[in-house]
Amino acid sequence: MRKNNYNSKYVLPENTGKLVMMQRLFTTVCIIAVILGVGIIGVLLVRFGKMAIASIPKETTVTETYIPIVSTEPVVTETTVMHSEILPEDELADAFWGPLPELPEDEVKIVTHNEVCGIYIGSCSALDRAIELCANSELNTVVIDLKTEWGLPWMSTNETAREIGYVWDAYDIDSVVERCHENGIKVIGRIVCFNDSTAAGHFPERSIQDAAGNTLKFRTEGSRPFLSPYNTDNWEYLISIGEEAASHGLDEIQFDYVRFPAGSTTSGEAPYYGPEDTTPPKSSAVNRFLQTARIRIQDTMGVPVSADIFGIVLTSAMDAKIIGQDFETLGLTGIDSCCPMAYPSHYALGTMLGGHTFEYPDKEPYLMVYSVLHESQDIYRQEGFTVVRPYLQAFTATYIGAGNYMEYDYDAINAQIKALHDLGIEEYILWDPACKYPDGTYDGDMSVVTD
Numbered sequence: 001m002r003k004n005n006y007n008s009k010y011v012l013p014e015n016t017g018k019l020v021m022m023q024r025l026f027t028t029v030c031i032i033a034v035i036l037g038v039g040i041i042g043v044l045l046v047r048f049g050k051m052a053i054a055s056i057p058k059e060t061t062v063t064e065t066y067i068p069i070v071s072t073e074p075v076v077t078e079t080t081v082m083h084s085e086i087l088p089e090d091e092l093a094d095a096f097w098g099p100l101p102e103l104p105e106d107e108v109k110i111v112t113h114n115e116v117c118g119i120y121i122g123s124c125s126a127l128d129r130a131i132e133l134c135a136n137s138e139l140n141t142v143v144i145d146l147k148t149e150w151g152l153p154w155m156s157t158n159e160t161a162r163e164i165g166y167v168w169d170a171y172d173i174d175s176v177v178e179r180c181h182e183n184g185i186k187v188i189g190r191i192v193c194f195n196d197s198t199a200a201g202h203f204p205e206r207s208i209q210d211a212a213g214n215t216l217k218f219r220t221e222g223s224r225p226f227l228s229p230y231n232t233d234n235w236e237y238l239i240s241i242g243e244e245a246a247s248h249g250l251d252e253i254q255f256d257y258v259r260f261p262a263g264s265t266t267s268g269e270a271p272y273y274g275p276e277d278t279t280p281p282k283s284s285a286v287n288r289f290l291q292t293a294r295i296r297i298q299d300t301m302g303v304p305v306s307a308d309i310f311g312i313v314l315t316s317a318m319d320a321k322i323i324g325q326d327f328e329t330l331g332l333t334g335i336d337s338c339c340p341m342a343y344p345s346h347y348a349l350g351t352m353l354g355g356h357t358f359e360y361p362d363k364e365p366y367l368m369v370y371s372v373l374h375e376s377q378d379i380y381r382q383e384g385f386t387v388v389r390p391y392l393q394a395f396t397a398t399y400i401g402a403g404n405y406m407e408y409d410y411d412a413i414n415a416q417i418k419a420l421h422d423l424g425i426e427e428y429i430l431w432d433p434a435c436k437y438p439d440g441t442y443d444g445d446m447s448v449v450t451d
Contacts, residue, residue, distance in 0.1 A: 130185070206228060223266050290305070347368065369419040
């Protein structure tokens with residue numbers, strides 16, 4: 001070997017450096033190959049392990065329905081029923097009317113609740129005005145009559161209504177729905193239920209009768225007869241109207257007069273509904289009707305169902321028992337919303353609520369509405385309770401006598417809306433049987449603008 005110029009180290013042949021580089025490269029490739037091999041083997045081991053574990057028999061949960069592995073007989077499995085009922089089972093009601101309709105869980109429609117600020121427009125003669133108001137205010141919904149006490153003001157195909165001669169063409173339902181939807185307005189269809197003297201006269205066996213089978217008339221109901229809320233033929237008649245209307249694209253079906261008559265009979269005879277020990281209470285009749293309607297319209301068709309109730313039942317158990325509207329249980333029937341008619345004019349002079357005496361309830365629109373809803377909030381704020389959407393007074397109640405009422409102008413109406421807002425309630429429907437509503441934003445704002 002030869003020494004380098006520095007005479008301190010020996011110098012390797014010139015091609016030795018290339019060999020070292022090749023050795024390092026080869027070593028690196030081997031290391032990478034080993035790592036990849038180990039990874040692949042690991043993945044395969046995990047996969048084979050899972051397959052082995054899956055082949056081990058597992059402990060199974062015993063159910064009520066057993067399906068054999070081999071059978072010469074057809075296998076029948078029970079229908080999965082949607083148990084959406086919040087109310088507890090009622091054996092007396094089941095024995096009297098039979099069980100509630102069953103609907104497979106995968107067929108139940110989940111509805112989207114409509115946030116409603118609405119006005120009642122009856123048979124739609126005020127539709128143009130309603131569209132104008134909705135375009136310039138918080139209003140976004142109209143309530144139209146599908147059935148009044150006197151019949152159906154649209155060309156329904158309902159056989160019972162046509163048999164009675166109960167159908168006329170005040171409006172075209174498809175045109176009304178189309179026009180409202182074009183203007184971003186929702187449509188609620190109202191059905192007057194058991195306050196139906198014509199149907200009660202046509203079908204006396206379906207009316208409220210005394211023990212001898214005589215149709216009764218009620219003094220506080222215009223001395224007219226009522227359909228019986230216990231009769232399921234009446235349920236079928238009313239619900240089928242709702243089903244037909246819902247198929248026309250309405251956004252909600254609302255049942256009104258879902259109650260028994262108040263007051264005494266003209267004959268002095270008491271209503272007879274059946275033996276006390278086997279006949280459910282009035283509230284069960286109302287609730288079972290609403291549950292049935294909910295299943296057939298809301299759960300089946302996906303159209304929300306609501307019910308109008310007297311405002312007095314929110315704070316008076318005695319009145320609730322008389323007319324069968326038990327607020328505490330009615331709100332648990334699964335219907336989308338209920339609409340208490342919290343009209344100040346409907347309360348007696350001297351009514352006491354929340355420590356306040358209302359000498360003239362009609363003259364205190366804000367405080368009257370606030371007190372009614374405030375006193376009952378422990379009920380309607382409970383979990384599972386339906387949405388509370390009050391009807392508000394938009395009419396002047398001259399019928400309660402001079403000195404007992406005030407004019408219900410925009411400010412009086414808006415004061416009631418403010419009362420709801422102060423309680424955290426954003427929804428409402430305005431009621432005027434004449435369908436004449438003043439201009440305004442209907443937003444509950446009672447501030448005064450001055451120069």
